[in-house]
Amino acid sequence: MKSEVRICPDRQALVDTAYTLILERVQTSLAERQSCSIALSGGSTPQPLYAALALADLPWDRIHIFWGDERYVLASHPDSNYGMTRRVWLDLVPIPAANVHPIPTDLAQPQLAADEYDRQITAHFGLESGSIPVFDIILLGMGDDGHTASLFPHTAALSVVDRLVTVGDKDGQPRLTFTFPLINHARSTIFLISGASKQSALAAVFAPTGDVSAYPSRGVKPQGELLWLLDAPDGEGLELLAS
Numbered sequence: 082m083k084s085e086v087r088i089c090p091d092r093q094a095l096v097d098t099a100y101t102l103i104l105e106r107v108q109t110s111l112a113e114r115q116s117c118s119i120a121l122s123g124g125s126t127p128q129p130l131y132a133a134l135a136l137a138d139l140p141w142d143r144i145h146i147f148w149g150d151e152r153y154v155l156a157s158h159p160d161s162n163y164g165m166t167r168r169v170w171l172d173l174v175p176i177p178a179a180n181v182h183p184i185p186t187d188l189a190q191p192q193l194a195a196d197e198y199d200r201q202i203t204a205h206f207g208l209e210s211g212s213i214p215v216f217d218i219i220l221l222g223m224g225d226d227g228h229t230a231s232l233f234p235h236t237a238a239l240s241v242v243d244r245l246v247t248v249g250d251k252d253g254q255p256r257l258t259f260t261f262p263l264i265n266h267a268r269s270t271i272f273l274i275s276g277a278s279k280q281s282a283l284a285a286v287f288a289p290t291g292d293v294s295a296y297p298s299r300g301v302k303p304q305g306e307l308l309w310l311l312d313a314p315d316g317e318g319l320e321l322l323a324s
């Protein structure tokens with residue numbers, strides 16, 4: 082794993098840096114594999130990035146969009162990561178419907194949605210069930226508690242290693258989430274973390290020793306590259322800790 086920390090002066094610089102890094106990696110994937118698979122994070126931090134990507138001139142027919150986690154709500158719900166991404170980005174670009182892969186949160190039970198998404202991802206990559214696909218890019222955020230995707234502290238989802246997708250638990254509310262094995266198989270994993278409220282969790286995540294169960298972002302150790310994009314209030318002094 083090649084890990085790199087970039088401290089950006091402010092949130093806009095973080096978005097601009099992420100935009101440039103993502104476009105570079107999309108072009109590499111297209112050149113090497115003629116396609117690019119991207120799993121998106123939710124929350125508020127990536128929204129301006131997604132709005133910027135809506136203006137990019139890309140071969141959308143060769144780009145496939147997935148979500149690394151989702152709230153167990155319908156696409157029309159204001160909390161839907163898919164709904165947000167459609168509004169600010171995907172409805173504004175000519176990406177084929179078949180290239181957009183939302184988590185099927187309309188299924189009757191969260192576990193059914195997790196199992197179906199697991200199947201859809203496996204089928205997309207043309208793998209046998211039980212194999213772990215390699216996403217070209219996985220974007221991640223981090224909460225104030227050190228969670229990432231919907232892998233929350235001290236939850237059962239952290240220990241799921243035989244599935245690609247599982248049911249997460251945020252204070253009793255079901256979420257759908259990539260598991261650590263799937264996240265850690267990515268070619269390029271990019272954290273976008275903004276806001277002084279993340280500072281204490283970041284210090285725990287970057288500490289030489291610590292508990293993944295308490296700070297799940299510690300569990301992200303991908304076989305490919307790991308880029309941490311932090312804004313200044315968060316990251317001062319942390320770049321030396323990245324191994």
Ligand code: 6PG
Binds near residue numbers: 125127222224228231
């Ligand atoms: C979600 C996420 C989650 C998010 C972090 C940070 O569905 O909310 O994917 O992991 O990335 O909670 O959220 P903010 O960017 O809003 O701080």
